[in-house]
Amino acid sequence: MSDSKEKPEAARMMEAAFGGVLEALGKMGYPVTSDDNFAETAARAARAMVELVRPPSEIAAEIDQMLARTFPARYDEMVISKHNICFGVCPHHLLPVIYRASVAYLPGQRVLGISKLSRMVQLLARRPVLQEDLTHELAELLFERLETRGSAAYLEGLHLCMAARGIEAHEARVVTSAVRGVFRDQPATRQEFLDLVTAPQLNLL
Numbered sequence: 001m002s003d004s005k006e007k008p009e010a011a012r013m014m015e016a017a018f019g020g021v022l023e024a025l026g027k028m029g030y031p032v033t034s035d036d037n038f039a040e041t042a043a044r045a046a047r048a049m050v051e052l053v054r055p056p057s058e059i060a061a062e063i064d065q066m067l068a069r070t071f072p073a074r075y076d077e078m079v080i081s082k083h084n085i086c087f088g089v090c091p092h093h094l095l096p097v098i099y100r101a102s103v104a105y106l107p108g109q110r111v112l113g114i115s116k117l118s119r120m121v122q123l124l125a126r127r128p129v130l131q132e133d134l135t136h137e138l139a140e141l142l143f144e145r146l147e148t149r150g151s152a153a154y155l156e157g158l159h160l161c162m163a164a165r166g167i168e169a170h171e172a173r174v175v176t177s178a179v180r181g182v183f184r185d186q187p188a189t190r191q192e193f194l195d196l197v198t199a200p201q202l203n204l205l
């Protein structure tokens with residue numbers, strides 16, 4: 001039942017599958033058996049995929065832990081975690097998606113540590129999930145589970161399945177947003193959030 005048993009099995013299955021991809025590349029004419037660069041590729045590709053896709057049970061457990069350690073809210077202004085760069089894969093092609101994700105909420109009784117907010121976004125992205133669903137799940141989680149007055153999520157996703165194919169490569173950035181509670185009911189609050197996350201920013205590094 002433990003994840004330590006599930007994970008190696010998933011990794012083994014992925015390694016076997018990537019072995020098949022390599023074989024197919026060999027059929028296409030690539031030197032997969034003679035070029036040393038391909039020697040450990042199936043295992044390496046499997047490890048990379050395992051890092052991009054976390055088991056749902058681990059994600060749920062870590063989020064439960066975070067929500068169990070919240071702090072009393074001392075103010076009622078918008079809490080925002082902006083421009084988190086995170087990674088996942090699309091469920092349609094299993095190719096990487098790079099997100100720039102911003103989330104916000106208006107506190108109820110409790111607040112989440114700001115680093116936890118960022119961590120939560122990173123965690124939920126590491127799944128084979130549709131960007132639209134991810135966006136709604138983030139807003140839902142911050143509204144329902146954190147018991148806030150409202151929440152918002154704004155995601156830009158660079159989808160390699162789109163970016164790497166066809167001539168419309170520059171159109172590959174997908175933008176999605178979701179709002180709950182006050183952010184949905186008060187256009188001014190929603191606009192304040194959108195202005196904050198879409199404003200040009202200083203490059204400090």
Ligand SMILES: [Zn+2]
Pocket residue numbers: 090091092093094095159161162
């Ligand atoms: Zn895709």
